[in-house]
Amino acid sequence: MTHLILQGFAASLTPLNIGLMALGVVIGIVFASLPGLTGAAAMTMLLPLSYGMPAVSAVLLLIAIWNAAVWAGAVPAVVMNIPGTSAAAATLLDGHPLAMQGHAQRAIRTSIIGAFVGSIAAAIALLFVAPLIGNVVIYLGPAEIFAFASFGLTLVVSITRGTLSKSIISVLIGLFIGTVGFAPSGFPRFAFTPNLLSGISLIPALIGLFTFPELINLIRHRRPRIVQVEPSQERDLFLFRAQDWSRHWFNFVRSAVIGVFMGIHPGAGPTISSFITYNEARRVNKSDPPFGEGNIDGVIASDTGANAAVLSGLIPAFTLGIPGSVDTVIIIAALTLHGLQPGPTLFMQHAPFVYTIFAGAFVANILMLVIGLFAARWTAKLALVPTRFLLPIVTVVALVGAFAVNNNWFDVLTALLAGLLGYGLRSMGISTVPLLLGLILGPILETNLYQALQVYGSLWSAIFTRPIALAFLLLSVASLVHALITRRHHKAGSDVV
Amino acid sequence: MTRLGEKVGYAAMILAAAVLIYVSRSYALQDGAYPHIVLTLLAILAAVGLYQSFRASRQDQEREEAATQPEPERGAMWPVVIYIGLTMLFILSWNWIGTLPAVFIFSAILVVLNGERRIWMIIALPVVLTALLYVVFQSFLYLPLPRGFFLR
Secondary structure (H helix, E strand, O other): OHHHHHHHHHHHOOHHHHHHHHHHHHHHHHHHHOOOOOHHHHHHHHOOHHHHOOHHHHHHHHHHHHHHHHHHOHHHHHHHOOOOOHHHHHHHHHHHHHHHOOOHHHHHHHHHHHHHHHHHHHHHHHHHHHHHHHHHHOOOOHHHHHHHHHHHHHHHHHHOOOOHHHHHHHHHHHHHHOOOEEOOOOOEEOOOOHHHOOOOOHHHHHHHHHHHHHHHHHHHOOOOOOOOOOOOOOOOOOOOOHHHHHHHHHHHHHHHHHHHHHHHOOOOHHHHHHHHHHHHHHHHOOOOOOOOOOOHHHHHHHHHHHHHHHHOOHHHHHHHOOOOOHHHHHHHHHHHHOOOOOOHHHHHHOHHHHHHHHHHHHHHHHHHHHHHHHHHHHHHHHHHOOHHHHHHHHHHHHHHHHHHHHOOHHHHHHHHHHHHHHHHHHHOOOOOHHHHHHHHHHHHHHHHHHHHHHHHOOHHHHHHOOHHHHHHHHHHHHHHHHHHHHHHHOOOOOOOO | OOHHHHHHHHHHHHHHHHHHHHHHOOOOHHHHHHHHHHHHHHHHHHHHHHHHHHHHHHHHHHHHHHOOOOOOOOOOOHHHHHHHHHHHHHHHHHHHHOHHHHHHHHHHHHHHHOOOOOHHHHHHHHHHHHHHHHHHHHHHOOOOOOOOOOOO
């Protein structure tokens, strides 16, 4: 394994990869700072362009965008009280009060260092935990994969904000869209035009679902009045001194460990992770000022936790082919675009590729730290870019990108229709995240169910003769029941992921 | 979204699911059973959503009668309709005038409609965007973008 890791570092440190990762960091920071746009939108827009690159470079570019975007949302949160990403909402709670007290520079530097620590912890987990899981999952059969995919879906449904029935509706729409095209038996279904024979193209659907609703929101809702806090001119050396680390190191470590676990957990992701780590830090806090009034530990916890959940989300995606978030769906789409099949066989057949990606994640983190420390001051200004310039640029790049995937005009139409569907669902309070996971997990579910039925004769014998499959299906039922009970007790929030 | 929009959304889901269930009946059991189950569950949950939406409308009405404060202001819908209509025209025009000229015209119209009045900016942004797309897609990726009916 050591030689694979060293080989991975050598392969990831080419000028092309370093250049693309640096570009990815910049793009991630820009998109997270632009109002109404997200890192996922940047990733979907650049996905078709990545086709012209080597697979390793394409995936490293996307990982660099994702990682940087999750952190960069903290900058407008601190300076302007507007979270650039949903994960940055927890940073805002203490980051903005700190900025109001004249410590914007301290808050931003803490957030980038926290994000760096979290990301490095996740990269270590990726390097050492993923191969272990990869070695185990090769022994899983179709019944286990079916059960694990079901578990992933139910977890996402149970975690998504909004009512349970709306999350299930979203996942069912995704599962249905996944049935368009050839069935596992080879029979075409719902292929009303020849373009649909190979199914709905994932990347144009992704572009539509995640870019257009954001653009329509930009048009429809006026931006809040932005009050920008100017950083103080006073020299702040926080976290450049050993004494600061001796006071805060445990918060960094605790938040990183929780974040890594949250990332591996399908459906949780950076947003939930940042709030959990923030709450945990608040629970044990004994120092002044209280949380919510500018306590630096709040910024450390939320940003470390958020970024620790980014790269660790790749563990189930790479080992099982099961994504836990929209961003991991995009990474999986990039892999399949380059002819690589994520899942149990990826480690066996493409070990050097996998280790290059894992090693590249460390490099991407270092680039994020360096670029982030230098660029933070200017990124906050990006929130002031007017909608009239963003709208044509993003619309055109998204649609031409959708065309570029298969050189097919039908894909452009797919992107637009997916965008309208996404906006319609979001307007009804239905999150599109479960839909997307249903779309990607649907064919995995159905194919493995079909194979399990072929091998074992019936679903019941497939489940009851395979204890791991039974355990995961019971966990799926338990997660749904738990979600149902908790939502009855606490009225579900109305905001949509 | 208004309650009416929500109801229309749920009704559309039920209708679509019913049509697709009908289509899936013509497939063999091994091919049709899975989508059939998915669509049936979708129709049931959409029907529950529709019922809840009707119930919520009644509660909204009661709340409105009791409320003294005005409703919060919502963004107008017509700019969205114009944007979607223009985007559709933009996509359809690819096969007629070609992608790059369509990009130039579409982006110039969007910039103007969103309030830009400086002539140099109305021209500069579409020129830069079109040039960038040409360089990235045609020169870098060798992707033949549609050239349109006239240049074929």
